[in-house]
Amino acid sequence: MALSLPAIMRTTAARLSALYLLLFALCAVLLVFYMTSLSARMLTAQTQETINDEVLGLARAYQRGGLPVLVRVVENRSRQPGANLYLIADANGQILTGNVQSLEPGVIETEGWTTEPFSYQRFGEGELDRLRSGATDQPAPQAGDSSNPQSTGEKGHNAIALVLRLPNQMIMLVGRDLGEPERFRAVVSRALTLALGMMGLGGILIWFFVGRAALKRIDSVSDASRRIMGGDLSGRLPVTGAGDEFDRLSENLNSMLARIAMLNEGLKQVSDNIAHDLKTPLTRLRNRAEATLAGKHKTTDYRQALESTIAESDQLIKTFNAILMISRLEAGYSSEQTGPVDLAATVSDVVELYEPVAEEAGVVLETSAPEALTINGNRELIGQALSNIVDNAIKYSTDAAETPKVRVALERAGGEIKLTVTDNGHGIPDDADRARATERFVRLEKSRSQPGSGLGLSLAKAIMTFHNGRLDLLPANPGLSVVMSFPLRETH
Amino acid sequence: MTASQPSSEIAYNGSMKILVMEDDREAADYLQKAFAEAGHTAHVAGDGETGFALADAGDYDVMVVDRLMPRRDGLSVIAALRSRGNTTPVLILSALGEVDDRVTGLRAGGDDYLTKPYAFSELLARVEVLNRRASARESETVYRVGDLELDRLSHSVKRAGREITLQPREFRLLEYLMRHAGQVVTRTMLLENVWDYHFDPQTNVIDVHVSRLRGKIEKGFDKPILHTIRGAGYMLKGG
Numbered sequence: 070m071a072l073s074l075p076a077i078m079r080t081t082a083a084r085l086s087a088l089y090l091l092l093f094a095l096c097a098v099l100l101v102f103y104m105t106s107l108s109a110r111m112l113t114a115q116t117q118e119t120i121n122d123e124v125l126g127l128a129r130a131y132q133r134g135g136l137p138v139l140v141r142v143v144e145n146r147s148r149q150p151g152a153n154l155y156l157i158a159d160a161n162g163q164i165l166t167g168n169v170q171s172l173e174p175g176v177i178e179t180e181g182w183t184t185e186p187f188s189y190q191r192f193g194e195g196e197l198d199r200l201r202s203g204a205t206d207q208p209a210p211q212a213g214d215s216s217n218p219q220s221t222g223e224k225g226h227n228a229i230a231l232v233l234r235l236p237n238q239m240i241m242l243v244g245r246d247l248g249e250p251e252r253f254r255a256v257v258s259r260a261l262t263l264a265l266g267m268m269g270l271g272g273i274l275i276w277f278f279v280g281r282a283a284l285k286r287i288d289s290v291s292d293a294s295r296r297i298m299g300g301d302l303s304g305r306l307p308v309t310g311a312g313d314e315f316d317r318l319s320e321n322l323n324s325m326l327a328r329i330a331m332l333n334e335g336l337k338q339v340s341d342n343i344a345h346d347l348k349t350p351l352t353r354l355r356n357r358a359e360a361t362l363a364g365k366h367k368t369t370d371y372r373q374a375l376e377s378t379i380a381e382s383d384q385l386i387k388t389f390n391a392i393l394m395i396s397r398l399e400a401g402y403s404s405e406q407t408g409p410v411d412l413a414a415t416v417s418d419v420v421e422l423y424e425p426v427a428e429e430a431g432v433v434l435e436t437s438a439p440e441a442l443t444i445n446g447n448r449e450l451i452g453q454a455l456s457n458i459v460d461n462a463i464k465y466s467t468d469a470a471e472t473p474k475v476r477v478a479l480e481r482a483g484g485e486i487k488l489t490v491t492d493n494g495h496g497i498p499d500d501a502d503r504a505r506a507t508e509r510f511v512r513l514e515k516s517r518s519q520p521g522s523g524l525g526l527s528l529a530k531a532i533m534t535f536h537n538g539r540l541d542l543l544p545a546n547p548g549l550s551v552v553m554s555f556p557l558r559e560t561h
Numbered sequence: 562m563t564a565s566q567p568s569s570e571i572a573y574n575g576s577m578k579i580l581v582m583e584d585d586r587e588a589a590d591y592l593q594k595a596f597a598e599a600g601h602t603a604h605v606a607g608d609g610e611t612g613f614a615l616a617d618a619g620d621y622d623v624m625v626v627d628r629l630m631p632r633r634d635g636l637s638v639i640a641a642l643r644s645r646g647n648t649t650p651v652l653i654l655s656a657l658g659e660v661d662d663r664v665t666g667l668r669a670g671g672d673d674y675l676t677k678p679y680a681f682s683e684l685l686a687r688v689e690v691l692n693r694r695a696s697a698r699e700s701e702t703v704y705r706v707g708d709l710e711l712d713r714l715s716h717s718v719k720r721a722g723r724e725i726t727l728q729p730r731e732f733r734l735l736e737y738l739m740r741h742a743g744q745v746v747t748r749t750m751l752l753e754n755v756w757d758y759h760f761d762p763q764t765n766v767i768d769v770h771v772s773r774l775r776g777k778i779e780k781g782f783d784k785p786i787l788h789t790i791r792g793a794g795y796m797l798k799g800g
Contacts, residue, residue: 379680379792386678387761406664421730422756425769453760460763525763 086280090272094265101261105254112250113229117182120231123153123243136237140166143241147192154189154228154244162240168192169242177232177240186227186247227251286315294322302330335396343392347385354381391524398450398531410448412488412555413438416479419455423463432463433472438479444486444555446536451553454532454540457525458490458551466492470547481557485538488553496549503542503549529553577622577692579603582612582638583654584630592625595681596688609633616642621649623691625684628655628666636669643670650691652684663759682793686745704739707786707799709778711739720778720786730755731774738787738797747794771795 123146130142143155147168156167162177164170172189230244290306297304305326306319361374416438427434459477466473471493478489497503526540533540533553543550579596581603583589589605596603604619606612609630616624616638628635639651653671655662663674673687704711708721716732718725727735733755738746748767752758775787788796 376792383680386680389678390676390761418756418758422758422762422766422770425773426764426766429769449759452758456758456760456762456766460766464764 086272086276089275090268093268093272097264097268098261101257101264105257108253108257109250112253116229116245116247116250117231119153120229120243120245123155124231124233127241127243131235136235136239139235139241143167152246152248154191154230154242154246156240156242156244157235158240158242160238160240165239167242169244176230177242180232180234183230183232183244186229188227189244190226283315290315290319290322297326302326302333335399338396343389347389350381350385350388354378354385357381388524391528395524395528395531398528398535407445407447409443410446410451412442412444412451412479412486413440415448415452415455416477416488419452419459420477422456423459427463427475430463430467431473432466433474434459434463435474435476436478437476439481442479442481442486444536446555450532450535454529454553455488455490457529458553461525462490462492462494462549462551465496466494466548468495469493484557486555486557488555489550491545491548491550493545493548496544496547497542498544503544526551577601577689578620579688580606580612580616580619580621580624580649582606582609582616582624582626582630582635584608584627592681592684595685599685607631609635609638613638613641616647616649617645623688624649624651625688626651626653626671628653628662636666636671639670652687652691654679654684682745683747683749686747686750686794689744690741690746690750704736704742706739706742706797707784708782709739709786709797709799711736718778720782723781725777727774727777730770731777734770734774735778735797738795742797742799745790745793745796750794 127139127142131139140157143157144166146153147155147166154167154169156169156172156177157165158177159165168191170190170192173187176183176187176189227247228244229247230242233241233243235241286309293304293306305323308316308319308323310316357374358378361371366374416436420434420436424434455477459475462475466475469492474493476489476491478487478491480487480489529551530540533555536555538553538555541552541554543552579601581589581592581596583592583605584607586607589607593603593605604615604621606615607630610632612624612626612630613633626635626639630638635653639653642649642651650672651670652673652675653666654675654677655666656677666674672691675684675687702713704713710719711732712718713736718727718732718735734751737751737754749759749761751767751771752760752762771787778787779785786797786799788798790796
């Protein structure tokens with residue numbers, strides 16, 4: 070690991086590991102604490118129950134034969150091994166019988182359950198200690214004798230007990246050693262320490278193997294993206310093939326990069342086109358201004374030159390807007406909103422809009438459309454596409470052999486909705502020319518004399534592409550049919 | 562066709578106080594000068610915050626707001642002004658200009674939308690139509706311009722007491738022109754407000770509609786009333 074500690078802590082993997090470790094440890098401590106206190110309570114309850122049973126037995130013995138029987142039974146039971154404690158003392162607290170040699174002062178003064186565990190010394194233990202330490206054999210020491218209380222205290226015998234006062238003012242204590250619950254608690258605390266240690270170790274191991282692996286993958290992704298940012302736009306993020314979230318992330322980022330590259334390419338194309346196609350009219354504009362400035366002219370000439378400059382600039386703006394719109398629609402990143410569009414209403418709108426123009430040009434404009442035919446799309450765009458097509462049709466039908474006629478027909482055909490604009494002009498006989506007609510700025514030889522930017526059909530085509538539809542140019546013999554086909558299914 | 566009038570005779574609807582929020586110094590200066598030449602007073606704010614402060618303090622007839630400005634974008638300035646009860650008409654200028662942008666702009670509280678690059682004549686015509694002192698006509702039921710009279714309820718049109726029969730679309734065209742009588746109305750404004758389409762038609766479709774209407778309301782009368790303003794649009798003006 071070449072990283073320094075602060076650097077490690079700055080990595081997400083290390084921070085996450087530390088956080089998890091802390092959380093797990095907290096949970097473990099809580100759980101152990103809860104379990105310990107629960108078990109301790111259960112053990113205490115059990116101990117108290119045992120004591121109660123004992124007391125009950127002793128009470129029966131007392132009923133049977135009074136104090137002598139009670140004392141005998143207590144002496145009997147005291148001799149048996151086990152954790153039970155028995156003690157009978159006189160009213161002054163002097164121990165008379167039982168298996169308790171000494172206990173904490175004050176325990177037998179109060180009647181009832183001892184409120185807290187008390188320490189005591191059992192008969193025989195002190196003797197045993199003395200034997201072990203090589204002391205001379207002596208009679209059992211008196212209660213209260215504290216020849217070596219420390220050793221017993223250090224042994225840590227603790228007990229709880231029930232203190233009763235017998236009818237003759239004598240005191241009886243029945244108790245039970247707490248050694249067992251305390252051993253249990255010790256086991257648990259040892260387990261807890263061990264578990265915490267193992268968790269710490271586990272966390273570090275997890276970080277080392279899992280976190281470092283994740284870190285490495287992230288580093289490789291960030292290296293790759295640095296390379297891409299550095300200018301290598303064709304670069305892609307590494308995909309291991311494991312199909313995990315890192316692969317998914319890389320794949321998504323890769324498709325994003327591909328899309329960006331595509332848009333970038335489109336943008337470049339557009340700027341190239343704009344540069345190329347606006348250069349000619351701009352040069353013309355400049356030359357005209359220069360020519361006007363060079364010669365000697367009357368004021369009205371200047372006025373006329375300025376007016377035609379404005380007119381040409383307006384045309385430039387229109388062309389520019391059209392190019393921009395086509396590019397946006399073609400690039401597919403247009404944010405145009407779509408909604409229900411009644412194509413029949415659009416047809417009648419556009420036909421109504423062009424009717425006076427057609428009449429003035431001597432063109433008969435015919436419509437055939439159902440009452441209503443609604444698709445999902447953009448009303449503005451479809452209206453614009455249709456008006457461009459109708460505009461063209463009126464222009465090119467004027468050279469028809471018979472009465473110029475333009476027919477706008479809306480119908481459902483097969484799985485599509487077809488909006489057809491047919492004129493009876495000369496049409497475009499050549500197949501290749503027809504195919505080229507929708508390209509940007511293509512103006513076929515014959516149409517050069519007609520006004521227009523040469524963008525009308527390209528824009529219509531881009532609009533149809535945006536609606537998941539098609540724009541087809543078909544020969545109509547005579548004339549041309551321009552067919553806008555919308556899919557019946559929802560578009561966008 | 563009636564001869565077009567020289568532009569010096571255009572009677573604008575009085576002088577307006579216009580606030581221009583535009584961060585491009587050159588464009589702002591140009592607008593200020595051009596508005597002054599048209600007889601209006603224009604104040605310029607170079608960023609959104611200044612614009613908001615000026616608009617909030619001053620009493621403007623119309624505001625021209627660029628969408629993209631430093632410190633605060635145009636739409637948020639408009640929304641903030643609207644929420645403070647400011648109802649000054651706003652024309653949004655934008656370099657974006659797709660249909661959706663127009664919708665967003667108008668939804669934010671704008672009253673009109675114009676895409677850059679634009680012709681100043683178009684901007685001027687729109688700003689003058691937006692002038693809130695002119696919008697009082699909205700509630701009138703009968704429009705009168707000279708001896709021409711249009712009843713919006715009975716859908717009848719009379720000139721010098723003589724009934725004129727119009728097609729529904731011609732009626733709407735005349736209604737819009739009369740509502741903005743004395744103001745220049747551009748072709749795109751007509752296409753937007755009479756036909757509800759926002760594109761530039763390739764040929765002179767609007768001109769043909771207007772000249773048809775002109776034939777109906779001027780033929781047989783001695784005085785022209787519907788004037789062509791060269792390089793700008795049309796204007797209905799009596800007297």
